[in-house]
Amino acid sequence: MSNSDVAKCPKNSLPEYAFIGRSNVGKSSLINMLMQRKNLAKTSGRPGKTQLINHFIINKNWYLVDLPGYGYARVSKSTKKVFQKFITQYFEKRQQLVLAFVLVDCRHEPQKIDLEFMEWMGESQIPFNIIFTKADKMKPNALSKNIEVYTEKMLETWEEMPTYFVTSSSKGNGREELLSYIDHLNEQLRQS
Ligand code: GDP
Numbered sequence: 001m002s003n004s005d006v007a008k009c010p011k012n013s014l015p016e017y018a019f020i021g022r023s024n025v026g027k028s029s030l031i032n033m034l035m036q037r038k039n040l041a042k043t044s045g046r047p048g049k050t051q052l053i054n055h056f057i058i059n060k061n062w063y064l065v066d067l068p069g070y071g072y073a074r075v076s077k078s079t080k081k082v083f084q085k086f087i088t089q090y091f092e093k094r095q096q097l098v099l100a101f102v103l104v105d106c107r108h109e110p111q112k113i114d115l116e117f118m119e120w121m122g123e124s125q126i127p128f129n130i131i132f133t134k135a136d137k138m139k140p141n142a143l144s145k146n147i148e149v150y151t152e153k154m155l156e157t158w159e160e161m162p163t164y165f166v167t168s169s170s171k172g173n174g175r176e177e178l179l180s181y182i183d184h185l186n187e188q189l190r191q192s
Contacts, residue, residue, distance in 0.1 A: 002052040006090045010055055015189055016063035016096045017182055021103030022113060023069035026133035029169035031066055034179060041066050053090055062186055070117060091126050098185055099127045106132035106146055106166065110153040119157060129163045136168040
């Protein structure tokens with residue numbers, strides 16, 4: 001189901017997990033890799049990559065939610081929170097949301113827009129984890145170093161580094177880990 005209005009998102013109460021990040025971070029590739037489908041999520045540059053909230057139902061059990069990339073929304077001091085309104089509304093209103101995964105490209109140093117987005121998530125009390133994407137593009141040592149740098153930057157603002165995952169959509173890294181983590185959370189929710 002695709003929407004730009006949170007009020008029209010699925011009405012049932014299945015737990016959902018949102019994926020969000022800057023355009024080009026590798027979100028569509030990651031979703032396709034997780035689901036082992038070629039074109040479930042539309043990859044960059046494809047026409048029709050519209051600004052919608054996309055709900056994919058997984059095993060009749062949970063929703064994977066593909067949110068629009070926020071790359072084109074400019075965030076500055078004077079215009080804080082210019083992430084598109086329907087995205088912020090989604091986060092503020094969606095009771096079923098268990099957790100958001102904020103995707104960041106593992107090659108880049110911490111980017112202001114991502115840090116500000118995570119700060120906004122924190123202020124809004126929306127739980128999130130981080131996914132470092134495109135791990136195959138870096139050598140292991142350089143990758144570890146980058147994650148260290150990212151952690152240090154996060155610790156300037158946060159008490160602890162959020163849980164994070166490292167993925168590669170071309171190699172499939174992180175798939176099992178991420179999916180079993182989600183299954184585990186779903187199981188905990190069922191028991192609570
Ligand atoms: P989106 O805009 O966040 O949905 O990003 P896409 O999934 O369309 O990916 C942007 C570009 O990065 C595309 O050229 C992808 O092929 C490439 N890409 C995405 N994930 C990976 C990855 O894990 N490894 C490599 N090597 N390239 C990737």
